[in-house]
Amino acid sequence: MAFVTHQGIRRLSSSAFRNAAIKHVTIIGGGLMGAGIAQVAATTGHSVVLVDTNEEILKKSTMGIEGSLKRVAKKKFADKQEAGAEFIATVMANVSTSTDAMSAAESTDLVLEAIVENLKIKQGLFGALDKVAPAHTIFASNTSSLPITDIASSTGRLDRFGGLHFFNPVPMMKLVEVIGTSATSQETFDSLLAFSKALGKTPVSCKDTPGFIVNRLLVPYMMEAIRLLERGHGSKEDIDIAMKLGAGYPMGPFELLDYVGLDTVKFIIDGWAEKDPDNPLMQPSEVLKKLVSEGKFGKKTGEGFYKYK
Ligand SMILES: NC(=O)c1ccc[n+]([C@@H]2O[C@H](COP(=O)([O-])OP(=O)(O)OC[C@H]3O[C@@H](n4cnc5c(N)ncnc54)[C@H](O)[C@@H]3O)[C@@H](O)[C@H]2O)c1
Numbered sequence: 001m002a003f004v005t006h007q008g009i010r011r012l013s014s015s016a017f018r019n020a021a022i023k024h025v026t027i028i029g030g031g032l033m034g035a036g037i038a039q040v041a042a043t044t045g046h047s048v049v050l051v052d053t054n055e056e057i058l059k060k061s062t063m064g065i066e067g068s069l070k071r072v073a074k075k076k077f078a079d080k081q082e083a084g085a086e087f088i089a090t091v092m093a094n095v096s097t098s099t100d101a102m103s104a105a106e107s108t109d110l111v112l113e114a115i116v117e118n119l120k121i122k123q124g125l126f127g128a129l130d131k132v133a134p135a136h137t138i139f140a141s142n143t144s145s146l147p148i149t150d151i152a153s154s155t156g157r158l159d160r161f162g163g164l165h166f167f168n169p170v171p172m173m174k175l176v177e178v179i180g181t182s183a184t185s186q187e188t189f190d191s192l193l194a195f196s197k198a199l200g201k202t203p204v205s206c207k208d209t210p211g212f213i214v215n216r217l218l219v220p221y222m223m224e225a226i227r228l229l230e231r232g233h234g235s236k237e238d239i240d241i242a243m244k245l246g247a248g249y250p251m252g253p254f255e256l257l258d259y260v261g262l263d264t265v266k267f268i269i270d271g272w273a274e275k276d277p278d279n280p281l282m283q284p285s286e287v288l289k290k291l292v293s294e295g296k297f298g299k300k301t302g303e304g305f306y307k308y309k
Helices: 006-015 032-043 055-076 081-093 119-132 148-152 186-198 214-230 236-247 253-260 262-275 286-293
Strands: 024-028 047-051 095-098 110-113 138-141 161-165 175-180 202-207
Touching: 024 032, 032 047, 032 055, 032 081, 047 055, 055 081, 055 095, 081 095, 110 119, 119 138, 119 148, 138 148, 138 186, 148 161, 161 186, 175 186, 186 202, 214 236, 214 253, 214 262, 214 286, 236 253, 253 262, 262 286
Parallel strands: 024 047, 024 110, 047 095, 110 138, 138 161, 175 202
Antiparallel strands: 161 175
16 A cells, blocks of 8 residues: 555545534543533533543532533523523533543544643543544544644544644633644544534634644743843833733733743743743743742632732
C-alpha cells in the first residue's frame, strides 16, 4: 500500500464517518469546566455521561448542575413553577455519572476531556480510551495551554482528535474555540463546529498554537500589566481603573488575574516561557511567583492581588 499517502488514509478513515451528528457525549472530569459543559450539553438535548475519579466529586458536580439549573428555571419560568420543575427534571434525565471512564467510552460519539492540566495524565487517559472507544468516536480536549497535537500523540486516531476550548462559566460564556491540528480531518473539525453550535455557542476556528486566540492575547496582556506594576509605572488600582474607563473593559487586568487564578496564569506563562524563552511577551514574573508561593491564587483562595473577605 505504499502508493496510499498518509493524507489518503486520513481521508478514507474519516469519510466513513462523515456527517455523523454528535448526540452522545462522555465528559471526563466533573470539575468547574466539565460540570458546566455537561449542563449545557444536557440542556441542549444531548445524552451525557459525566466521569470523575470518585462518587463524592460526582455528587458535588450533579448538585452544582442542579443548583445552576434552578437559577435558570427561576428566570425562565418565573411564575410557572411546574414548568420549571419539569425543565430541570428533563435536563437532569440527560445526565448520568460514572467513575469508570473506560466503560463510559465504549459507546459514545464524543469523548471530551476536562481533567487536570497535565500533559502526561491527559496522554495516559486518551491512550487508554483509544483502545476501547468505537472507531467513529471523536476525542477532544478542553485544555487551556497544552498543545492538542501532543495530547493526541498518545492515540491512534489523530484524524479524529481536536480541541474544544470552553470558557468559564460555561453556561454563560458564548464562545468555544474549536482547534484543529495538522492531522485533524475536515469531517472531525466540521463535527466539532456543528456540536458547538448545537450547544447554542458561537465557535471560532483556531490552529493548534499556544493559547489559541483568546489566551494568546489575554495572557500577555495580563503579564504586561504585572510588568507595569513591577516597574512602578502604575498602582494596580490605577491600572485597573485605566483599562475599565479608558478601554471599556468590564474588569481591569488585576481583577481578571484574580478571577482566572494566579496559579493558572503562572502555569501557562511558565510553560510558554520554557518553549519560547526569547519571546519578551512570554517572560515569567517574580511578583506572580511570590504570590503563588504564598498560596495567594486570587478569588478562590480569598487573596491574590486583592483581598476578598
Ligand atoms: N478553569 C477555567 O477557567 C478553564 C477554562 C478553560 C479550560 N480549562 C481547562 O479545563 C480543564 C479542567 O479545568 P477545571 O478548571 O475544570 O479543573 P477542576 O480542577 O475544577 O476539575 C478537574 C476535574 O477532573 C477530575 N480528574 C482529574 N483526573 C481525572 C481522571 N484521570 N479521570 C477522571 N477525572 C479526573 C478531578 O477530580 C476534577 O474534578 C483543564 O485542562 C483546564 O486547563 C479551564
